[in-house]
Amino acid sequence: EDYDGPPVVGDYLTALPHLKPLDYEGNRTHHVRLDTFAQEVEVAPGYSFTAWTYGGSVPGPTLHVREGDRVVFTMKNRSDEEVVVTKPIRGGAPYFAQLQQNPYQKNAPAISPVPHSMDFHSGTVAADDKWRTIAPGESIEFEWVANYPGVYMYHCGTPSVLMHTAMGQYGAVVVSPREGFPTDDKVDHEFVIVQSEFYLTEDGDGYRYDHQAALDRNPSHVTFNGHVNALNATPLRAKAGDRVRLYLLNAGPSDTSSFHVIGAIFDRVWYEGNVENEWRGMQTVLLGASNSAVMEFIVPEPGAYKLVDHEFADAERGAVGTLIAEPR
Amino acid sequence: EDYDGPPVVGDYLTALPHLKPLDYEGNRTHHVRLDTFAQEVEVAPGYSFTAWTYGGSVPGPTLHVREGDRVVFTMKNRSDEEVVVTKPIRGGAPYFAQLQQNPYQKNAPAISPVPHSMDFHSGTVAADDKWRTIAPGESIEFEWVANYPGVYMYHCGTPSVLMHTAMGQYGAVVVSPREGFPTDDKVDHEFVIVQSEFYLTEDGDGYRYDHQAALDRNPSHVTFNGHVNALNATPLRAKAGDRVRLYLLNAGPSDTSSFHVIGAIFDRVWYEGNVENEWRGMQTVLLGASNSAVMEFIVPEPGAYKLVDHEFADAERGAVGTLIAEPR
Amino acid sequence: EDYDGPPVVGDYLTALPHLKPLDYEGNRTHHVRLDTFAQEVEVAPGYSFTAWTYGGSVPGPTLHVREGDRVVFTMKNRSDEEVVVTKPIRGGAPYFAQLQQNPYQKNAPAISPVPHSMDFHSGTVAADDKWRTIAPGESIEFEWVANYPGVYMYHCGTPSVLMHTAMGQYGAVVVSPREGFPTDDKVDHEFVIVQSEFYLTEDGDGYRYDHQAALDRNPSHVTFNGHVNALNATPLRAKAGDRVRLYLLNAGPSDTSSFHVIGAIFDRVWYEGNVENEWRGMQTVLLGASNSAVMEFIVPEPGAYKLVDHEFADAERGAVGTLIAEPR
Ligand SMILES: [Cu+2]
Ligand SMILES: [Cu+2]
Ligand SMILES: [Cu+2]
Ligand SMILES: [Cu+2]
Ligand SMILES: [Cu+2]
Ligand SMILES: [Cu+2]
Ligand code: NA
Ligand code: NA
Ligand code: NA
Ligand code: NA
Ligand code: NA
Ligand code: NA
Ligand SMILES: [Zn+2]
Ligand SMILES: [Zn+2]
Ligand SMILES: [Zn+2]
Ligand SMILES: [Zn+2]
Ligand SMILES: [Zn+2]
Ligand SMILES: [Zn+2]
Ligand SMILES: [Zn+2]
Ligand SMILES: [Zn+2]
Ligand SMILES: [Zn+2]
Numbered sequence: 001e002d003y004d005g006p007p008v009v010g011d012y013l014t015a016l017p018h019l020k021p022l023d024y025e026g027n028r029t030h031h032v033r034l035d036t037f038a039q040e041v042e043v044a045p046g047y048s049f050t051a052w053t054y055g056g057s058v059p060g061p062t063l064h065v066r067e068g069d070r071v072v073f074t075m076k077n078r079s080d081e082e083v084v085v086t087k088p089i090r091g092g093a094p095y096f097a098q099l100q101q102n103p104y105q106k107n108a109p110a111i112s113p114v115p116h117s118m119d120f121h122s123g124t125v126a127a128d129d130k131w132r133t134i135a136p137g138e139s140i141e142f143e144w145v146a147n148y149p150g151v152y153m154y155h156c157g158t159p160s161v162l163m164h165t166a167m168g169q170y171g172a173v174v175v176s177p178r179e180g181f182p183t184d185d186k187v188d189h190e191f192v193i194v195q196s197e198f199y200l201t202e203d204g205d206g207y208r209y210d211h212q213a214a215l216d217r218n219p220s221h222v223t224f225n226g227h228v229n230a231l232n233a234t235p236l237r238a239k240a241g242d243r244v245r246l247y248l249l250n251a252g253p254s255d256t257s258s259f260h261v262i263g264a265i266f267d268r269v270w271y272e273g274n275v276e277n278e279w280r281g282m283q284t285v286l287l288g289a290s291n292s293a294v295m296e297f298i299v300p301e302p303g304a305y306k307l308v309d310h311e312f313a314d315a316e317r318g319a320v321g322t323l324i325a326e327p328r
Numbered sequence: 329e330d331y332d333g334p335p336v337v338g339d340y341l342t343a344l345p346h347l348k349p350l351d352y353e354g355n356r357t358h359h360v361r362l363d364t365f366a367q368e369v370e371v372a373p374g375y376s377f378t379a380w381t382y383g384g385s386v387p388g389p390t391l392h393v394r395e396g397d398r399v400v401f402t403m404k405n406r407s408d409e410e411v412v413v414t415k416p417i418r419g420g421a422p423y424f425a426q427l428q429q430n431p432y433q434k435n436a437p438a439i440s441p442v443p444h445s446m447d448f449h450s451g452t453v454a455a456d457d458k459w460r461t462i463a464p465g466e467s468i469e470f471e472w473v474a475n476y477p478g479v480y481m482y483h484c485g486t487p488s489v490l491m492h493t494a495m496g497q498y499g500a501v502v503v504s505p506r507e508g509f510p511t512d513d514k515v516d517h518e519f520v521i522v523q524s525e526f527y528l529t530e531d532g533d534g535y536r537y538d539h540q541a542a543l544d545r546n547p548s549h550v551t552f553n554g555h556v557n558a559l560n561a562t563p564l565r566a567k568a569g570d571r572v573r574l575y576l577l578n579a580g581p582s583d584t585s586s587f588h589v590i591g592a593i594f595d596r597v598w599y600e601g602n603v604e605n606e607w608r609g610m611q612t613v614l615l616g617a618s619n620s621a622v623m624e625f626i627v628p629e630p631g632a633y634k635l636v637d638h639e640f641a642d643a644e645r646g647a648v649g650t651l652i653a654e655p656r
Numbered sequence: 657e658d659y660d661g662p663p664v665v666g667d668y669l670t671a672l673p674h675l676k677p678l679d680y681e682g683n684r685t686h687h688v689r690l691d692t693f694a695q696e697v698e699v700a701p702g703y704s705f706t707a708w709t710y711g712g713s714v715p716g717p718t719l720h721v722r723e724g725d726r727v728v729f730t731m732k733n734r735s736d737e738e739v740v741v742t743k744p745i746r747g748g749a750p751y752f753a754q755l756q757q758n759p760y761q762k763n764a765p766a767i768s769p770v771p772h773s774m775d776f777h778s779g780t781v782a783a784d785d786k787w788r789t790i791a792p793g794e795s796i797e798f799e800w801v802a803n804y805p806g807v808y809m810y811h812c813g814t815p816s817v818l819m820h821t822a823m824g825q826y827g828a829v830v831v832s833p834r835e836g837f838p839t840d841d842k843v844d845h846e847f848v849i850v851q852s853e854f855y856l857t858e859d860g861d862g863y864r865y866d867h868q869a870a871l872d873r874n875p876s877h878v879t880f881n882g883h884v885n886a887l888n889a890t891p892l893r894a895k896a897g898d899r900v901r902l903y904l905l906n907a908g909p910s911d912t913s914s915f916h917v918i919g920a921i922f923d924r925v926w927y928e929g930n931v932e933n934e935w936r937g938m939q940t941v942l943l944g945a946s947n948s949a950v951m952e953f954i955v956p957e958p959g960a961y962k963l964v965d966h967e968f969a970d971a972e973r974g975a976v977g978t979l980i981a982e983p984r
Contacts, residue, residue, distance in 0.1 A: 162640035272607070290586060300781055
């Protein structure tokens with residue numbers, strides 16, 4: 001494909017923790033582009049590496065659709081190009097403007113020509129066809145329908161899948177249920193959080209992915225939204241008394257998450273984001289690798305609320321965020 | 329016991345991934361024999377070790393019964409005998425013929441005289457009595473009733489239990505609910521999958537179990553049905569549009585499974601195989617050690633569907649399988 | 657605060673595995689004190705270390721309240737004092753008499769002056785205010801209301817939280833549902849179990865906490881109720897035919913628990929202890945770090961029933977207990 005336009009296109013593609021509201025009725029066909037290319041990204045202060053990305057960030061953009069919507073998807077493998085995402089991009093998704101506001105994002109173009117692919121957990125298709133691998137310079141186009149509501153992982157499925165995901169190729173798709181959640185009218189804020197591990201080792205005066213550490217499940221960092229400070233430098237914000245909804249995806253690639261908000265109890269939890277899988281009154285939500293949940297809590301009073309993977313070895317490695325609640 | 333007949337006896341005992349349909353009405357008493365003895369087995373190309381087995385394979389045979397059925401169980405500890413399972417066995421269970429069709433099975437008799445026992449998670453009994461340890465040459469007989477539907481683990485409970493299970497002594501019992509599952513009429517294919525870890529280390533020019541690696545949760549291999557190629561050399565087969573039901577047991581001995589089918593979403597999941605524990609629309613099912621699930625998905629189109637533990641460090645160590653879907 | 661009275665005060669504070677029945681109607685305000693101080697504790701025969709404790713044991717006392725109750729809580733940081741808990745204490749909670757009956761408890765006073773805090777998962781509050789850190793010699797008082805039923809963790813939230821919890825600062829709060837559980841009339845015995853990991857390394861002729869081992873998720877011991885023999889030296893006791901209810905908290909700090917009772921199947925499980933999250937017929941219950949469950953089983957016959965984390969690497973490290981069932 002001879003394309004050098006915006007690498008992320010689509011009205012419902014946002015940067016974490018944002019979710020674009022579905023401002024349309026009924027079903028819709030979304031034309032979505034998400035190119036893949038290398039990028040220098042920072043995971044923690046002083047820890048940068050050349051990541052393989054979708055759209056230039058790790059995790060990639062979040063796509064929001066409604067159950068029953070159709071997605072016409074295009075991806076170009078631009079891993080052999082220097083792609084800049086830190087300047088305003090005409091015709092691109094809302095994602096770019098949001099990404100550029102994140103103070104912890106220090107993305108810079110990089111070249112790392114590698115075959116890649118795209119696997120949307122939200123689609124039900126023959127993976128050997130739709131999710132097939134394409135070489136640098138090639139493009140792929142395919143369609144899928146959001147048959148089931150939920151919070152889904154997308155990621156590169158090219159072997160070694162452990163390597164391609166740990167290198168940064170993953171993100172979230174939120175498929176909102178056709179009839180909504182029973183609390184939709186009461187929710188004041190909604191945020192998307194993607195937990196993931198990084199496996200970095202020193203390499204000259206920088207860092208690179210360490211495959212043996214990934215095989216050994218020995219992460220150097222565990223983060224929310226790709227950086228140990230992502231939800232701290234720019235905390236989530238609400239007011240006392242608000243009902244806050246979190247869309248949480250545990251992208252792994254290998255570890256579980258025992259997600260907890262310090263000072264809060266989840267009033268409602270929908271396992272995998274499916275409105276039929278409801279739990280009540282949870283202190284902690286356990287998710288496997290590529291599991292997800294929609295979780296709501298009511299902010300009890302003004303203050304600072306920490307979000308953690310309560311597997312404290314992982315919190316210690318960076319899986320901590322903050323929600324600041326102002327007085328009502 | 330003076331017995332040298334078939335080491336596996338019973339009409340409802342099959343080799344993985346097969347499940348014998350319950351072709352009888354109401355309840356029944358099953359007379360089941362499952363002898364325990366050593367066997368050389370292969371876990372991955374080039375990786376063989378002397379395993380402790382039930383019936384000669386790792387995992388052992390799958391038993392299928394109905395909720396309310398009674399099982400009269402006999403086991404002889406034949407770990408001091410060379411028992412051959414790769415030749416036709418008269419009067420034995422359907423298990424043998426199926427086992428012999430598996431191209432990745434290269435079983436060979438071995439001697440490793442050790443005390444063993446049998447613990448059926450499907451039975452509710454005093455374990456210090458029924459699940460007691462017997463010496464080589466001894467036999468045990470006991471009964472249990474399938475009081476609860478589900479997909480259950482059986483395994484050796486002799487200390488070190490970590491060692492006895494990691495050496496290969498485990499398998500699955502499927503207890504189908506008395507009134508069935510609501511989708512029984514719609515299911516086109518059903519398969520049984522047992523996930524487990526192996527902890528092998530070099531030993532001369534072969535391999536042996538490494539207890540320290542097992543203690544450290546550092547597996548050399550993670551497999552579906554006992555071999556990294558078990559569900560690849562002989563893939564599961566269905567047609568586009570089929571509803572496929574999987575009975576999945578995560579036998580551990582220590583790790584979780586985040587089970588996913590690439591290209592599919594589980595339409596229905598019954599946690600632990602109990603029809604009352606229903607989830608809908610799951611991308612991934614998280615199971616603890618000795619947890620299980622019945623999971624169904626509809627095959628969207630012809631193609632190849634990969635089954636994985638989405639904890640990708642484990643997929644990389646072998647937890648991958650394939651389902652091939654032909655056109656309708 | 658100028659206080660040197662009993663370090664644990666409150667009528668509904670007991671030592672594991674005891675739970676004080678709620679012998680009052682409707683709601684109540686509980687005045688609870690739980691001081692924090694160092695103590696030499698034993699985790700396994702020969703393995704003692706200077707722990708940071710609430711009330712002198714690891715895990716600390718269990719608090720029982722009803723949904724809707726108010727807790728007025730006081731804690732003094734007495735980590736700079738030698739506090740004795742092995743002698744009768746006038747005006748103290750029932751906890752002390754129970755603790756002193758445990759043969760595996762060899763607690764002895766120790767001094768380790770460190771800032772600490774208290775985080776009750778059962779409360780919904782601004783954590784930066786209520787759960788704030790206090791220096792040795794200081795006291796804190798705050799209130800919370802038990803808005804949601806469940807089995808909750810409490811723990812020190814002072815950084816490094818991994819260190820403060822792994823050093824011993826955690827315990828359980830049981831918030832019984834306002835309307836009870838549907839089986840309340842049928843339950844014969846109830847017990848509280850807290851699972852947790854220890855990360856000990858040799859230090860002179862004793863042991864101390866090993867932070868690197870904790871970061872690496874490499875525990876030296878995994879226990880029920882703080883000692884590998886806690887539920888063995890003094891087994892749980894019931895009669896054949898009894899319905900036994902377990903309140904299980906997995907305190908971590910990092911690992912999951914795949915909880916199983918050998919010889920039994922859980923008839924009912926309420927995830928996180930919330931009566932609305934019901935599962936039936938479970939062989940094994942998977943819990944994340946700071947997850948919990950209420951689980952019931954019917955004891956099938958007289959005998960000895962082992963409780964295990966069926967992640968057998970953890971059982972091998974100590975996560976084993978016993979329930980003895982006498983004839984009816
Ligand atoms: Cu890739
Ligand atoms: Cu906590
Ligand atoms: Cu054995
Ligand atoms: Cu995937
Ligand atoms: Cu502390
Ligand atoms: Cu077991
Ligand atoms: Na984690
Ligand atoms: Na909390
Ligand atoms: Na059992
Ligand atoms: Na696994
Ligand atoms: Na999928
Ligand atoms: Na554990
Ligand atoms: Zn936003
Ligand atoms: Zn607000
Ligand atoms: Zn984790
Ligand atoms: Zn078959
Ligand atoms: Zn078919
Ligand atoms: Zn796993
Ligand atoms: Zn008691
Ligand atoms: Zn009793
Ligand atoms: Zn565990």
